[in-house]
Amino acid sequence: MRRPPLSNNFIATMANRITNLGFPTNIFDFQTYVLSGYLDKNFASLLRLLSPYNDDQKLEKVLLLGVKLNFFNSFANCQPNEFYTFMKHLRTPAGQGELKKIAVQERLEKRAAARGFTVHEMAYVALAEIPVSDFLKPKHEIRRKLCEEIIAEYQKNQLKIAQLAHPTLDCAEGDRSGTLAVEENVQGSGVLDCAEDDQSGTLAVEKVQGGGGPDYTGV
Secondary structure (H helix, E strand, O other): OOOOOHHHHHHHHHHHHHHHOOOOHHHHOHHHHHHOOOOHHHHHHHHHHHOOOOOHHHHHHHHHHHHHOOOOOOOOOOOHHHHHHHHHHOOOHHHHHHHHHHHHHHHHHHHHHHHOOOHHHHHHHHHHHOOHHHOOOHHHHHHHHHHHHHHHHHHHHHHHHHHHHOOOOOOOOOOHHHHHHHHHHHHHOOOOOOOOOOHHHHHHHHHHHOOOOOOOOOO
């Protein structure tokens, strides 16, 4: 009996993993991707970018970028052409940048777990470790932006929590009094303030580091 081509085996394997996460099976139907212009080897090549993510949790993180970047609104409702377009995007410089962010975040999570920190606390530490003279250099750009995003997302979530706890609190953009009140509560609960003009925040981070923070030079 003739063995199926390796590309077919690979497509079947990836189709099984991705549909188990909730994607429609028709994305991987032969007729569907052929009508979209992909032969077996081309479609296998399109999916091969996902092969290094042999852990399903990591694979899910990558595929969630499709929702985050508005290629589709959910796994279950993803249309074949939306999925194919998303996969092509992951090969672009912008898509590669998003994949690098995931890698950096995973490293932050591991470092945070090892030292008993939360991820947003480790993000503050990582920012503080970048020398001021190197802050805008390309080699630090991904780490810097990701750390800033983690911190901003954490603060945004804390503001939402505070608003739920205090429905009368007005945190509209034009009302700094309400926002400042929430920020004071958030910062008072353990968030490290690393504003450039606030040396107390920097000192707090230095104390957290305790003389030798994690090595992010390889990130």
